[in-house]
Amino acid sequence: MIYFRGCTAREKETSIADATEELLKLAGVEYRVLDDEKCCGSVLLRTGFIEEAQEQIQKNTEILSGELILTSCAGCYKTLKQDYNDLDVIHISQFLSQLIDENKLNFHKKDLNVTYHDSCHLGRHCNIFDEPRNVISKLANLIEMENNHENSLCCGAGGGVKSAYPEIASQMADSRISQAIGTDADLLVTPCPFCKLNLKDRGLDVLDLTEFLVKYGGE
Known part of the structure; x- marks a missing residue:
């Protein structure tokens, strides 16, 4: 599983990415992050830079295809789920709910x-x-x-x-x-x-x- 942190959680003054990784480790989940993670392209898509967004989508697809992708950003989730083709994406709220139901987090x-x-x-x-x-x-x-x-x-x-x-x-x-x-x-x-x-x-x-x-x- 790839944890796709997202620009806002990764770069802004929040502890969201750290908190997500702490919970994943607590539940014993195996995952990896991308050392050179790129933007999902959401901002480009929503502001009309379609050609640039498609280039970004193509680059990310080559990296993410075939992996389960976990996001802690709602915007990244929507973009990866709806604007990319055939990616397996889950939002952290869904994944946490599963982990709790499986008694991996209590x-x-x-x-x-x-x-x-x-x-x-x-x-x-x-x-x-x-x-x-x-x-x-x-x-x-x-x-x-x-x-x-x-x-x-x-x-x-x-x-x-x-x-x-x-x-x-x-x-x-x-x-x-x-x-x-x-x-x-x-x-x-x-x-x-x-x-x-x-x-x-x-x-x-x-x-x-x-x-x-x-x-x-x-x-």
Whole structure:
């Protein structure tokens, strides 16, 4: 299995890639990372650079073909799953749910209230709603926001909005955090590194799903 870390988890100021690898090692999963990992091409595709994106896709396909590919980025998952041909891809939320069901990862439930933000890429675009909730519910009490599942609000970061219209991205993030705070949850968990970066530092602790498990799973 190849752990495809993704640009945001790999290069930004997060502990997502480290947390993912810590959980994989805890579960005894054999995997490898790419020393010279390239972008999946998502940004190129979403911003109209189709020819450049196809070149990137071809290069990655030659490396990834025939492997099970694990991603911790919702955007990478959507791109590798839907824009590439015949790749075997699984998101970390799906894989963690499997590991828990197989008793390869075990957590003691805490008196902790958590709300969950469905990222657009993983939720509406790929119809993955249950697995991350199953994982959270093994460790904490899940409290849903007013808008959830297919009706979840966008964090404001996707589609190039954060880069082109930062004020709009900030307003959208504030709106989503307001809903999260309204649940009286102790923290917000998301499966998308980009969502985490846009939602953090707005009055509520925001963690990636893997960071959440590492931080609270051992207590």
